[in-house]
Amino acid sequence: MRVIGAMVLLLVLGGVASPSLAGNASTTTLDTKATIEGTCASFGSAKTDLHSCDAKVFYEHYSNRRAAFVVQKTFSDLDERNDPTGEYKVGRRIVARFIGGEDQQQSATDYYLFIDQLAITLYDNEGTPLGSNQVNASGDCHLTGDTSMMHISRIVCSSRSGPAGRTSAMGFDFTGDGTPVEISYPFPPAPNNTGRGAAGVQQLDPNRPIGKFWIK
Numbered sequence: 001m002r003v004i005g006a007m008v009l010l011l012v013l014g015g016v017a018s019p020s021l022a023g024n025a026s027t028t029t030l031d032t033k034a035t036i037e038g039t040c041a042s043f044g045s046a047k048t049d050l051h052s053c054d055a056k057v058f059y060e061h062y063s064n065r066r067a068a069f070v071v072q073k074t075f076s077d078l079d080e081r082n083d084p085t086g087e088y089k090v091g092r093r094i095v096a097r098f099i100g101g102e103d104q105q106q107s108a109t110d111y112y113l114f115i116d117q118l119a120i121t122l123y124d125n126e127g128t129p130l131g132s133n134q135v136n137a138s139g140d141c142h143l144t145g146d147t148s149m150m151h152i153s154r155i156v157c158s159s160r161s162g163p164a165g166r167t168s169a170m171g172f173d174f175t176g177d178g179t180p181v182e183i184s185y186p187f188p189p190a191p192n193n194t195g196r197g198a199a200g201v202q203q204l205d206p207n208r209p210i211g212k213f214w215i216k
Contacts, residue, residue: 029187032061036152038176043073043096045170050079050094057155057174059143060097063187067113068099069141069157071172091125096170098141098157099134108147115139115159118170137161139171152176 036057044050050073058070072095073079079088097119104112121132139159145152158171 029063030060031063031185031187032059033184033186034059035182035184036155036174036176037179038152038174040071040172040174043071043172045168053172053174054093057172066099066101067103068097068119069113069143069155070095070097071157071174072096087122087130089125092130093123095121095123096172098137098139098159098171100141108149109144111143111145111149113141113143115141115157118159118161135161137170145176150180151178152181 036059037055038057039055040053040057041051043053053071053073056071060068060070062068072093074093075088075090077090080090082088097117098113098115099117099119100113100115102114102116104114115137117134118137119132119134122130124130137159138161139157141155141157143149143152143155153176155174155176156171158169160169162168
């Protein structure tokens with residue numbers, strides 16, 4: 001029996017996908033979410049033929065001090081016509097999470113998240129997941145902005161996953177439109193949680209912009 005979403009996951013993840021509705025998320029409570037608006041290009045892998053993604057990137061920070069950059073692509077008529085998988089139905093969307101537990105912010109205007117996992121989920125038109133998977137990956141996301149990190153210039157994520165000889169590259173290139181970053185706190189951290197940012201020492205410094213202005 002053909003599993004819905006399997007072809008998308010196999011193409012994106014380099015032939016290592018084991019589609020499931022639950023996935024294998026290694027995150028806990030979402031305590032901080034930053035929404036960045038702009039233009040997204042070069043999304044996906046060489047095999048997925050997606051080109052662009054939707055006009056927002058999300059930075060998510062979790063209570064276990066891991067973080068992720070999240071992008072999504074809502075399929076259009078053009079995507080369906082050029083579909084190499086049979087899954088790109090108009091209105092469906094694919095969500096990619098570039099996840100890491102270490103980061104670095106050596107200057108006020110540059111931030112790196114080092115990727116160790118990539119999670120992909122395909123949703124139908126009503127938001128129901130059709131298939132998802134999470135795999136080990138390598139790479140990084142590089143964010144540049146102003147000294148307060150409230151106006152983001154660019155975010156570039158690149159990752160590689162899959163077994164030797166069948167690795168797949170996945171990423172995106174996002175340009176901010178000058179709109180201030182919107183910060184929300186869906187589930188604020190516990191009072192005794194003093195961790196700021198991912199596990200890397202740079203973001204733990206409260207004088208650094210993401211640690212100072214984004215993470216509670």
